[in-house]
Amino acid sequence: MIRFIRTTAADIPADVTLTLTLEQRTRCRLRVMLDDGREAGLFLPRGTVLHHGDALIAEDGLVARIIAAPEPLSRVESADPLLLARACYHLGNRHVPLQIDPGRLSYRQDQVLDEMVRGLGLEVSLVDAGFEPESGAYGGQGADHSGHAHEH
Numbered sequence: 551m552i553r554f555i556r557t558t559a560a561d562i563p564a565d566v567t568l569t570l571t572l573e574q575r576t577r578c579r580l581r582v583m584l585d586d587g588r589e590a591g592l593f594l595p596r597g598t599v600l601h602h603g604d605a606l607i608a609e610d611g612l613v614a615r616i617i618a619a620p621e622p623l624s625r626v627e628s629a630d631p632l633l634l635a636r637a638c639y640h641l642g643n644r645h646v647p648l649q650i651d652p653g654r655l656s657y658r659q660d661q662v663l664d665e666m667v668r669g670l671g672l673e674v675s676l677v678d679a680g681f682e683p684e685s686g687a688y689g690g691q692g693a694d695h696s697g698h699a700h701e702h
Contacts, residue, residue: 552590554606554614556591557598565613566633571619572647572681584614594645598659600681618680625677626667637667647683656681 567585574580578594590608600606602618628634634655641648641657649656656679657663664674 552612553593553609554589555593555609556607557594558607562613564605564613566612566614567617568606568614569617569619570600571621575616602682615649618682620678621681623656623677623679623681624659624664625654625656625675626653626672627654628672633670633672636670637672640666640670648667649683
């Protein structure tokens with residue numbers, strides 16, 4: 551089995567691609583199937599979070615480029631930054647991972663959250679796309695923040 555043991559920030563050519571969901575990209579030990587059909591394993595340092603475009607290096611020198619797998623997302627687009635800020639506030643208050651882009655935000659598809667956002671005066675569209683949420687103020691390089699440092 552191919553064993554991927556580290557990541558690199560270097561812009562090096564990839565030998566293969568590896569398409570992973572956000573949940574898979576947050577795991578440091580994982581059995582995976584490369585996009586060319588070969589079996590491989592992730593044996594990365596604890597706390598490693600992979601992002602779309604990252605490169606993995608295997609023990610034998612093989613280089614894999616990470617691709618964010620399409621996931622069912624709710625997408626909100628608006629030219630009104632105040633409306634988007636209100637949506638971010640209310641979603642963030644519920645600890646919902648958000649991908650924030652200019653004029654747009656995305657989160658994992660959820661009917662209850664969609665209705666809340668519509669109630670704020672925004673339209674929600676359903677898409678399948680790669681998901682790269684904000685890491686959070688205390689999250690460092692991580693894409694997901696399952697823990698948080700305050701009490702409710």
